[in-house]
Amino acid sequence: MNIRNYNAKEAIVFRKTTEPFGGLSNMASGYALYINEVIIPSSEHLYQAMRYPTNPEIQFEIINQDNAMKAKMISNKYKAQFSRPDWEKIQIKVMRWALEIKLAQNWDKFSTILKETQNKSIVEYATDNKIWGAKPINNDELVGVNALGRLLMELREKYISENNRIFCVNPPDVPALLLYNQHIDIICDDMIIDYHNESLLEDSLV
Numbered sequence: 128m129n130i131r132n133y134n135a136k137e138a139i140v141f142r143k144t145t146e147p148f149g150g151l152s153n154m155a156s157g158y159a160l161y162i163n164e165v166i167i168p169s170s171e172h173l174y175q176a177m178r179y180p181t182n183p184e185i186q187f188e189i190i191n192q193d194n195a196m197k198a199k200m201i202s203n204k205y206k207a208q209f210s211r212p213d214w215e216k217i218q219i220k221v222m223r224w225a226l227e228i229k230l231a232q233n234w235d236k237f238s239t240i241l242k243e244t245q246n247k248s249i250v251e252y253a254t255d256n257k258i259w260g261a262k263p264i265n266n267d268e269l270v271g272v273n274a275l276g277r278l279l280m281e282l283r284e285k286y287i288s289e290n291n292r293i294f295c296v297n298p299p300d301v302p303a304l305l306l307y308n309q310h311i312d313i314i315c316d317d318m319i320i321d322y323h324n325e326s327l328l329e330d331s332l333v
């Protein structure tokens with residue numbers, strides 16, 4: 128992905144999870160995920176766990192951290208030795224997928240925040256991050272790959288602008304997508320589907 132420039136005054140720039148658009152961050156709490164009967168506290172926990180498909184004990188340690196920043200720190204501790212070797216090639220696909228699951232399983236809250244970004248550029252403020260965010264070069268401008276912001280804009284375009292509620296998420300096209308030694312397949316939120324079916328049934332009874 129190439130480097131881009133963003134006008135800081137016109138973009139939605141998020142940094143801390145406590146800010147109004149903090150829910151856009153993978154570090155935000157309150158956006159739990161559910162995959163293969165495992166509750167995963169945040170998209171960051173999921174993303175980091177996917178680095179270690181053949182090390183379920185590392186995945187367990189990551190997933191059981193009580194906040195996302197700790198999950199990232201645990202992952203940092205292991206990555207030099209145990210990260211899957213193709214991680215840099217697949218990490219964007221894994222992040223796109225993790226964000227889709229975050230949206231599918233937290234539709235009301237996450238779609239509302241995405242809607243509130245209107246059609247503005249979304250930028251993760253980062254001073255140290257190589258690809259996920261963009262850093263300020265003066266008061267008006269941020270520069271960086273901003274991969275997270277761009278994936279969020281992609282998500283907004285695909286599901287929010289098109290008013291296209293997401294119920295099921297296909298796995299990314301990456302080999303060995305494993306959680307605790309189990310393959311991860313398409314993920315559908317049964318409760319959401321049941322609810323949707325009930326509404327359809329009620330509609331047909333009216």
Ligand SMILES: Nc1nc(O)c(N)c(N[C@@H]2O[C@H](COP(=O)(O)O)[C@@H](O)[C@H]2O)n1
Nearest residue numbers: 152153154171199251253255256259275
């Ligand atoms: N170092 C750091 N501090 C923060 O406050 C952040 N929000 C981030 N960004 C997030 O880090 C995740 C990617 O981690 P890797 O560097 O690929 O291990 C991703 O969720 C970024 O949005 N980083």
